[in-house]
Amino acid sequence: MEHKVVAHFLDKGIKKGVAYDFSSESPMLHLVAEDAPGQKQVHKINLNLVKAIFFVKDHDGNSIYKEKNDFEPGKTVYGKKVEIEFDDGEKIVGYSITNPVMKKKFFLIPADPNSNNAKIFINTDTIKDLKYL
Numbered sequence: 001m002e003h004k005v006v007a008h009f010l011d012k013g014i015k016k017g018v019a020y021d022f023s024s025e026s027p028m029l030h031l032v033a034e035d036a037p038g039q040k041q042v043h044k045i046n047l048n049l050v051k052a053i054f055f056v057k058d059h060d061g062n063s064i065y066k067e068k069n070d071f072e073p074g075k076t077v078y079g080k081k082v083e084i085e086f087d088d089g090e091k092i093v094g095y096s097i098t099n100p101v102m103k104k105k106f107f108l109i110p111a112d113p114n115s116n117n118a119k120i121f122i123n124t125d126t127i128k129d130l131k132y133l
Contacts, residue, residue, distance in 0.1 A: 005017060005022070029044075056118065082100060101124075
């Protein structure tokens with residue numbers, strides 16, 4: 001299955017591309033990126049070296065959209081509502097089906113349904129603070 005992803009690395013680097021072989025159980029990911037117009041490159045991504053893998057609806061996103069960090073009133077959420085603050089100060093609110101503190105890596109679904117992020121695969125080593133909401 002093809003996934004549009006944006007990998008945010010621990011060294012603050014970013015790589016955008018398409019992943020065909022993502023598995024939450026695998027230590028690696030192959031990301032096909034267009035490093036230059038018309039030139040596709042396959043990058044082996046070590047998932048221990050990423051802050052998070054953002055599964056996006058669109059690689060360009062909407063730079064003027066301000067993502068909401070709260071849940072829609074009355075919307076049923078399946079999982080644990082959390083606010084995550086990364087070591088770099090970025091904060092994300094969403095929910096996780098699994099208990100984030102029990103996993104080395106886990107998925108977070110953003111609270112904002114209009115977010116460009118469909119889901120986020122987070123490396124718990126990069127979390128500064130986690131609050132249950």
